[in-house]
Amino acid sequence: MYLTIEGIEKSFSHQEKGQIKVLDNINLEVEKGQFVSIVGPSGCGKSTLLYLIAGLEHADKGEIHIEGKKVTSAGPDRVVVFQDDGLFPWLTVMDNVTYGLLLKKIPKKEAELKAREMLKMMHLGNYIDSYPHQLSGGMKQRVAIARALVMEPEVLLMDEPFAALDEQTRMVLHKELIEIWKKTKVTIFFITHNIREAVLLSEKIIVFATRPGKIKATFTSTRMKDGFTPNDSTLFLEKQILEVLQEEIEKVLKEEMGDDYNFKTDNLHRDSSDNLGSHI
Template identity: 80%
Template sequence: MYLTIDGVEKSFDHKEKGQVKVLDNIQLDVEKGQFVSIVGPSGCGKSTLLYLIAGLEKADQGEIRIAGKKVTGAGPDRVVVFQEDGLFPWLSVLDNVTYGLLLKGMPKTEAENKAKEMLKMVHLSNYTESFPHQLSGGMKQRVSIARALVMEPAILLMDEPFAALDEQTRMVLHNELLEIWKKTKVTIFFVTHNIREAVLLSEKIVVFETRPGKIKETYAVKTMKDGVMPNDSTFHLEKQILASLQGEIEKVLKEEMGDDYVFKTDTLHRDTSGDMGSHI
């Protein structure tokens, strides 16, 4: 396997609760070029696992290996796209995308040519001289994706990258991300609260239990890359995943709202514009 997560555990200090375990014995294998999504209730450690893979955090136990080599810190083979675009507001779109390449010592002309090719891939060729404040939310996120991919990472780590976008923009970016994935063959590790998003994009979906995060279920999926569009089959899979998460969601909501909270069952509907993340 290309990415191996082997017995990973992680805890954090809490002022009132002391040591709080966030991840418990995570065992997961990801093939090279695979698109894997992680879904689960809030606080189950999805983003923490992504940061561990990125090398931004260190596991308390277990290890993470990429192509057999243990991850000991951040590296150029892994790039993160966050929910917030994180663009430099004082730099143009082109300068934002070339920034990492120039830091690596690439000549400016070569870096700009490479950045322009990547911006063409995300359909922003006409906005190279624009500044972030002149762009829509979806355009900013496309710049972030271009900035990540221009570094040619082996693994693209995406932490709820479309959560703040409206449904129409998100649908457009779903299609663009799948096209980029097909062209670059990059391995994608994608964290989301949106079940439908996971179903439409992923080859594998990993469902987490609530804290401490454990793997509850895994699902193999045919994606839009394979020409599968929303239909009764994908609707059924969404319902399966929501059913798997129901008990976990209840635990979180009861902790936050008290035992009076009752989870409303069978709230999933057939509107393909629905955001399954609203249930989590």
């Protein structure tokens, strides 16, 4: 197996609550080039798991291996794309994208060539000399993806990368991401609160339970055959995922709202024909 996550445990210490276990016995296997999505209630440890894979956090227990090599620190083989594009506002699009390459001591000419190619792939060829504030949110996120991919990572770790975008822009970026995923064969970990996004984009969907975060269920999607338009089988899968999640969402709401809690789970069922389906 290409990427293995074995027996991962992670706690954080809080001033008032003491040690809080965030991840408990996470075991997961991912094939090379697989597109995996993670969904789960807020605070269940999704980002923490992503940072562990990135080597930005360290587990209390358990190990992560990529091609048999233990992850001990951050490395250019794993890059993270965050919800916030994180671009440097004082640098042009080109300079943002070449930044990491130059740090890696790639000669400037070569870095610019690679960046230009990647920006063209992300349909940004006409914005190479623009500054981030001159771009729309979707374009900025495309630059962020180009900046990540130009490093030629083995694993692309995406933490709700499209959450702040409007739905039309999201749909365009979905198509672009899939095109680029097919071209680069990069392995993708994709965190989202949007079940439809997970179903339409990924091959494998991991559903997390919360407090502490655990894998509650794993689903496989036939998205590859069906394209981006929801159909009966993807809608059915969305419903199944939402059902698994409901208990967890309730748990979180009860804890957060205390005595004010009177939320009906039925409220979580929105007609999935509306735009991009249910958010959790």
